[in-house]
Structure formats: structure tokens, C-alpha cells
Amino acid sequence: MPLTKIEKRLESRATTAAFATLHTALKIAEKDLRVEFRRSYELLSVLTFSLASILVCSFVSGASATPVVSAAFLWVILFFASILVFTTSFTREADKGTLLGLKTIPCNALAILLGKIFYGAALLFLVEIVLLVCAVVFLNAAFRAEILFVFFLGALSLASAGSFISALVMFSEGKTLLLSFLLFPVSLPVLISGSAATAKMLGGSTFGEIMPAIELLIAFLLLIFLIMSLTFEFVIEE
Amino acid sequence: MAAAGGDSSGRGESGKGSERGKNIKTAVQLEGVSKRFGYFFALKSVSLSVKVGEFVALLGPNGAGKTTLIKIIATQMKPTAGTVKIFGENAFQNSSKTAELRHEIGLVAHESFLYDELTVRENLAFYAKLFSLNKARERFRGSYESCEGCGSSWEETLSELVEFLNLGRWLDVKAKHLSYGLRKRADIARALIHRPSLVLLDEPFGGLDESSRELLAEYFKCFKGKTLILSSHSYEWAKRVCERGILLERGEVKQEICL
Numbered sequence A: 001m002p003l004t005k006i007e008k009r010l011e012s013r014a015t016t017a018a019f020a021t022l023h024t025a026l027k028i029a030e031k032d033l034r035v036e037f038r039r040s041y042e043l044l045s046v047l048t049f050s051l052a053s054i055l056v057c058s059f060v061s062g063a064s065a066t067p068v069v070s071a072a073f074l075w076v077i078l079f080f081a082s083i084l085v086f087t088t089s090f091t092r093e094a095d096k097g098t099l100l101g102l103k104t105i106p107c108n109a110l111a112i113l114l115g116k117i118f119y120g121a122a123l124l125f126l127v128e129i130v131l132l133v134c135a136v137v138f139l140n141a142a143f144r145a146e147i148l149f150v151f152f153l154g155a156l157s158l159a160s161a162g163s164f165i166s167a168l169v170m171f172s173e174g175k176t177l178l179l180s181f182l183l184f185p186v187s188l189p190v191l192i193s194g195s196a197a198t199a200k201m202l203g204g205s206t207f208g209e210i211m212p213a214i215e216l217l218i219a220f221l222l223l224i225f226l227i228m229s230l231t232f233e234f235v236i237e238e
Numbered sequence B: 001m002a003a004a005g006g007d008s009s010g011r012g013e014s015g016k017g018s019e020r021g022k023n024i025k026t027a028v029q030l031e032g033v034s035k036r037f038g039y040f041f042a043l044k045s046v047s048l049s050v051k052v053g054e055f056v057a058l059l060g061p062n063g064a065g066k067t068t069l070i071k072i073i074a075t076q077m078k079p080t081a082g083t084v085k086i087f088g089e090n091a092f093q094n095s096s097k098t099a100e101l102r103h104e105i106g107l108v109a110h111e112s113f114l115y116d117e118l119t120v121r122e123n124l125a126f127y128a129k130l131f132s133l134n135k136a137r138e139r140f141r142g143s144y145e146s147c148e149g150c151g152s153s154w155e156e157t158l159s160e161l162v163e164f165l166n167l168g169r170w171l172d173v174k175a176k177h178l179s180y181g182l183r184k185r186a187d188i189a190r191a192l193i194h195r196p197s198l199v200l201l202d203e204p205f206g207g208l209d210e211s212s213r214e215l216l217a218e219y220f221k222c223f224k225g226k227t228l229i230l231s232s233h234s235y236e237w238a239k240r241v242c243e244r245g246i247l248l249e250r251g252e253v254k255q256e257i258c259l
Helices: A003-038 A040-064 A067-089 A091-096 A098-103 A109-138 A146-169 A175-186 A188-202 A208-235 B015-021 B066-073 B095-102 B120-133 B136-142 B154-164 B180-192 B210-221 B235-241
Strands: B026-037 B040-051 B055-059 B081-086 B105-108 B198-202 B227-232 B244-249 B252-258
Touching: A003 A040, A003 A109, A003 B120, A040 A067, A040 A109, A067 A091, A067 A109, A067 A146, A067 A175, A067 A188, A091 A098, A098 A109, A109 A146, A109 A208, A146 A175, A146 A188, A146 A208, A175 A188, A188 A208, B026 B066, B026 B227, B040 B066, B040 B081, B040 B227, B040 B252, B055 B066, B055 B235, B066 B081, B066 B198, B066 B227, B105 B180, B120 B154, B120 B180, B154 B180, B180 B210, B210 B235, B227 B235, B235 B244
Parallel strands: B055 B227, B055 B244, B105 B198, B198 B227
Antiparallel strands: B026 B040, B026 B081, B244 B252
């Protein structure tokens, strides 16, 4: 068989496998979001925390918060909200035994992690939207549509780090404490670049000026995805 | 119905489809399988073989290694040593082979795999869709058998299972509101939704009252055309369903008994 035919066949198999993985991940994320919205108290507690925190920040700084201070407030709140979200992400599945059910599915183990990442990113993005509206109202922050792109990348990066660490600690004792300890150093590149880009955006910088921060976020995403794809199969083993 | 996905040929004859293609007579073959957790050996060089269409019970007291063995056969856990062959294929050869084999395996474990916040219908649809998304099955199955029931959609399988397990009234009830016995039945439906050839049941009678046990035993007897491996510490209940027993003790096969 000519080499090109073999290559084409391999390529089509890889595409099918990648499509199945992505589709499986989306189904898992859809299920998680449905479960989350039905058991609304957890989501409400994250939103209440975020709202209360930004209100406290507005009491401190009034309407005169500088873009740097506003960005710092937003990302500190987002980081703590992400701890709340990812504390239960994998742990709930492991504790209730449903993780075993997910492991019976004929798919790449990475699909389970990707599903959790999409679910976490969707929740964090929702929190970010609420935070942004509050920042505009209470901190007098200048809203720009481009900031949503920064927030989207930030949510995806934090969700990747959070879900992976949540999976790493799910079988250990003191998982909540471990998650809080591990998430900060791992997500440091996201927090640094995300807050810097947000501060510049709120200060009126152009999209071109925040490109280094965006590139750092994308590089982080690529790196963590590489680590996850190489190691997750072993992480999910009991 | 012959337990959704089964053929009409009756118990013990299911291998015919397989034998036509690749002459596979053994559903599960374990050779020297050991599993170690730290310094503790849960399984010590276990070798056993289960024929296609056979109903086999793994017997033994608590801590004998039954659940570990079931998890290994279900490809949920890798053995520390030894080989596991499912329908003649090395189950842990690589991750894609493991994934392909999972199409053939239905597992009912100690824990329920149902999500409390979802209804029975949503739970079953979730698992069914995930199985139907991964199309490798046709490729794998096509290599050795005629794939009875492969053509039917998961909706058809769902309605057959609902009828078979008498779950109709409970389909739109959230899983958290089900009694233990009903939940077990819904879990069995979940395990059969993708029409597996090999059904693994880990302590299916545990925590149930006498009438629910009777009911489940009757259901299991109807799993015609499938290979069934059941773990139990109750000899009496295993005898009701299975034809052969494998006695495990401290992670080792002590003896094989005719039930």
C-alpha cells in the first residue's frame, strides 16, 4: 500500500478518535452542569461568595479603585471561587462511586478530564461574568468586550489546573487542604498573566499591548495539556 | 425478552456467533494475575477461565479478593502481574484495546453508578450516548461475531430493558429517590444499555431483602446469550444463578466447584 494511503488512514483514525474524545468530554461536561444546576446550592454559594467579596472590596476602595486594584480584586476572588469549584469536581465522583462508572466508558481517560475542564471553565466563566458586572457597577471599572477573551482564557487555564489537581488529590486524605496548597503554585502563571492583562485592559490598553500576557496564558494551556495527556491515565488509577 | 442484547439461542449457546468468526470459546482467561496494594497482596497468581455463555460465581468471605478480581476483569484496575484476556484479546495491551473491550463489558458494582440528581431516564441516556459515541465497537465486533442487536438504537434497548426490569414507573424519578432495590435494578439496566456480552455483578444480592433477591435472581437467569460472572459470599444465592463456582480465599483460588 502506498505510504500516503497508510498516512491518510492513520490520520482519519486519529481524527475519529480525537472527535470521539471531544464529544465524550462535552457529554460529561453537559451532565456535570445539569447536576450542578439541579443541586443549585453549591453554585449559589460560589456566586454569593463572589458577590460578597466584591462588595467588601468596593467598601474599601469606593468608586475610585484603580485598574490595577480592580484587576487584583477580580483575580483574587476568581482564584478562591475556583478552589470552591474544584474541591468537589473529582472528589464528588470518587466519593459517590460514579468515577468507576465513568471508567467503564470505552474512551480515552483524557476525555473524563476534558469533560471536567469544560464543566469547570463554564462555571468559572459564569462567575467571571457576574464579577465583571459587579466590578462595573461597584468599582466603576470600564467594560470592554476584549476583556471577555482574557476571562475566557483565564477560566480555561484555571479549570485545567484545578481539574488536574482535583484528580491528583481525589484519593488522598485532606484533599481540600491539598487542593488549596497545590492550586496556587500551579496556577501562578495564569494569575500573573491574567491579572496583568485585565489591569491593562481596564486601564485602556489596546489588545496588541496585552499580547505577551495572552501568549503566556496560551503557553500555559499547551504545557498543562501536554502534562495531562501524558500522565492522566496513571492519575485516575486507584 | 432475553435480557436486552441477548440472543434467543438460550444459555450456554451464545458462543455460536463468536465461534463462526474467530472461534472464540473463552470469554475470560486469567493467567497468574496478582494485585498488590502497597505490601498487601489482594490477589496472588490467580488463573482461571470462563467459557462464553457460562454463568460463574466467585465465592469467598469478605477480603478474599472477589471485588478486586471483578474490577480487573472489568478493566477498571490493572493487575500488578499476569495477563487478562477478554474474548481472546489482551485487555491491557494498550489503552485503545482496553477501550474497545469495554463495549463488551457491563459492570454492576457495589456502588451505584447513577447520578442522584438525574432521573433514571437521564442516567441511562447519559451512559448509552457515551457508548454509542465511541464507534470502535463495530470495528472490533465485526472481526469475530455477527453482532446480534448491534443495529438497534439505544432508545430501543432502553425500552426493552425498562420492560424487562419493570422500571417504567420510575423512569422520570430522580435516582436519589429510588429505594435500594429499585436503584439496583436501574443499575443493572445501566450496565446492559450497551448490550454487553460479558456481565459482571459484584455482590448483587447484598443489602436486599428476600423478595428483591428472588426477583434479581430471576432476572439474572434471563441473561441468555451472555457470559455472567457474579461475586457473592452467599453460596445459596450464587447457586440459584450460576452453574460453576470458584472459591477464593486470601487472594488465591482454593477450588472450583459445580453448583
